Amino acid sequence: xxxRTIAAISTPKGxxxxxxxxxxxxxxxxxxxxxFKGSALISQVPTHTVHYGHIIDKNGVFIDEVLxxxxxxxxxxxxxxxxxxxxxxxxxxxxxxxxxxxxxxxxYAEPGEFTKRAFLNGRIDLSQAEAIIxxxxxxxxxxxxxxxxxASGSLSxxxxxxxxxxxxxxxxxxxxxxxxxxELEDVTCDDILSRVSKNHDKIIKLLGSAENGKIIKNGIxxxxxxxxxxxxxxxxxxxxxxDRAIVTEIAGTTxxxxxESVNIDGIPLxxxxxxxxxxxxxxxxxxGVERSRQSIDTADLVMIVLDASTETxxxxxxxxxxTKDKKRIIIINKTDIKDEKFTNTINNIPGIKxxxxxxxxxEGVDELTARIKKMYNLGEVxxxxxxxxxxxxxxxxxxxxxxxxxxxxxxINNMMPSDIASIDINMAIDNLGEITGAVISEDIVSAIFHxxxxxx
Numbered sequence: 278x279x280x281r282t283i284a285a286i287s288t289p290k291g292x293x294x295x296x297x298x299x300x301x302x303x304x305x306x307x308x309x310x311x312x313f314k315g316s317a318l319i320s321q322v323p324t325h326t327v328h329y330g331h332i333i334d335k336n337g338v339f340i341d342e343v344l345x346x347x348x349x350x351x352x353x354x355x356x357x358x359x360x361x362x363x364x365x366x367x368x369x370x371x372x373x374x375x376x377x378x379x380x381x382x383x384x385y386a387e388p389g390e391f392t393k394r395a396f397l398n399g400r401i402d403l404s405q406a407e408a409i410i411x412x413x414x415x416x417x418x419x420x421x422x423x424x425x426x427x428a429s430g431s432l433s434x435x436x437x438x439x440x441x442x443x444x445x446x447x448x449x450x451x452x453x454x455x456x457x458x459x460e461l462e463d464v465t466c467d468d469i470l471s472r473v474s475k476n477h478d479k480i481i482k483l484l485g486s487a488e489n490g491k492i493i494k495n496g497i498x499x500x501x502x503x504x505x506x507x508x509x510x511x512x513x514x515x516x517x518x519x520d521r522a523i524v525t526e527i528a529g530t531t532x533x534x535x536x537e538s539v540n541i542d543g544i545p546l547x548x549x550x551x552x553x554x555x556x557x558x559x560x561x562x563x564x565g566v567e568r569s570r571q572s573i574d575t576a577d578l579v580m581i582v583l584d585a586s587t588e589t590x591x592x593x594x595x596x597x598x599x600t601k602d603k604k605r606i607i608i609i610n611k612t613d614i615k616d617e618k619f620t621n622t623i624n625n626i627p628g629i630k631x632x633x634x635x636x637x638x639x640e641g642v643d644e645l646t647a648r649i650k651k652m653y654n655l656g657e658v659x660x661x662x663x664x665x666x667x668x669x670x671x672x673x674x675x676x677x678x679x680x681x682x683x684x685x686x687x688x689i690n691n692m693m694p695s696d697i698a699s700i701d702i703n704m705a706i707d708n709l710g711e712i713t714g715a716v717i718s719e720d721i722v723s724a725i726f727h728x729x730x731x732x733x
Contacts, residue, residue, distance in 0.1 A: 283384050283390055308360075309345060311382070323347075325347070332373075404671065407427075419493055432666065439709060443472075473686055483664065483675055486666050496538060513550040589623065607631040608634050608641075685698040
């Protein structure tokens with residue numbers, strides 16, 4: 278066990294109102310007493326209290342006016358004695374205080390070492406530790422909500438329930454294997470198959486959430502498509518809240534793909550504005566149209582913009598037909614000047630549930646957001662312990678566990694000896710243990726925490 282007392286600045290570099298320096302280890306209070314001058318010694322104050330005073334260096338020179346928070350083991354982030362010193366913000370003040378702490382006997386913390394200690398001391402498991410870095414790196418409220426859910430144990434609870442049942446099953450099987458002549462309660466092949474199948478289904482469900490996990494992490498690759506001059510670029514500018522695309526009344530202004538990352542009510546979208554799709558003899562525009570079609574083919578979601586002020590064209594009808602099997606949202610623009618022929622045509626196309634959206638007033642954006650959440654089942658993220666797997670390491674371990682249980686089921690169905698199935702069940706147990714850290718190598722642990730920032 279590492280007995281060093283460590284310290285680091287836990288707030289970002291740069292200007293700010295305050296900076297926080299964290300100290301963790303058995304000598305935290307002793308070190309604080311060497312540099313802090315207040316109304317009482319830190320080693321003698323009650324836990325979870327805050328104290329006003331000054332930091333003094335080894336030569337007795339005043340460094341900064343501070344607040345010191347004391348959290349004694351085991352009720353702290355690391356389950357060790359922790360002291361946090363809140364100094365004035367800025368690089369000089371915080372570094373000067375940290376220098377005093379190091380001179381008083383602390384060691385510089387390594388990247389992620391505070392969270393690593395929380396893991397090693399049993400406060401959190403490995404999946405919860407990884408969720409903490411996801412909280413720090415979250416770019417949208419949806420990503421943060423899912424990371425918070427996992428940090429509170431939603432994934433751990435799922436994994437531990439599956440793993441615990443398989444451990445109990447394996448133990449029952451091992452007794453029968455080791456003592457075949459004893460009169461023990463028999464575990465039948467049907468019992469084994471039923472329990473393995475049940476847990477296999479749970480793993481399949483977790484892996485099924487990974488597609489939404491990819492979206493939460495990377496965003497929904499969304500293409501805005503339609504004929505020229507229907508308002509595609511205006512829609513992109515509106516959703517991006519910036520004039521990213523040129524907008525004119527001249528048809529065919531956009532001739533290349535324009536991409537922008539946006540956040541709509543916590544939903545990450547990678548928006549792509551494309552050239553208007555139509556038959557054309559213009560060589561440059563024709564290349565743009567071809568790129569538009571390629572973007573549609575690789576998109577997660579297609580937003581097709583239709584112009585309500587004009588009769589629906591053959592190009593638009595063809596685009597609607599070509600995208601009927603993709604995830605798509607039909608958006609009707611210019612509804613204030615609807616053409617009767619347009620309305621009649623749209624009403625006669627089965628399966629079309631368009632959204633009327635105005636980039637001028639914002640009308641329809643709430644419906645657009647609700648439609649996307651429903652399409653990707655994103656409305657329940659972070660609620661009722663709903664778990665969405667986002668981590669590639671977790672996906673890999675779950676996939677291996679699934680394959681191990683499938684081999685076990687094949688063994689049972691082929692009437693092979695139960696110890697063969699037991700080997701694969703134990704492999705699945707180890708695969709699942711890799712997620713929470715119950716079964717993990719020191720090299721993998723070190724690699725995971727190396728990605729953390731210093732001070733966390």
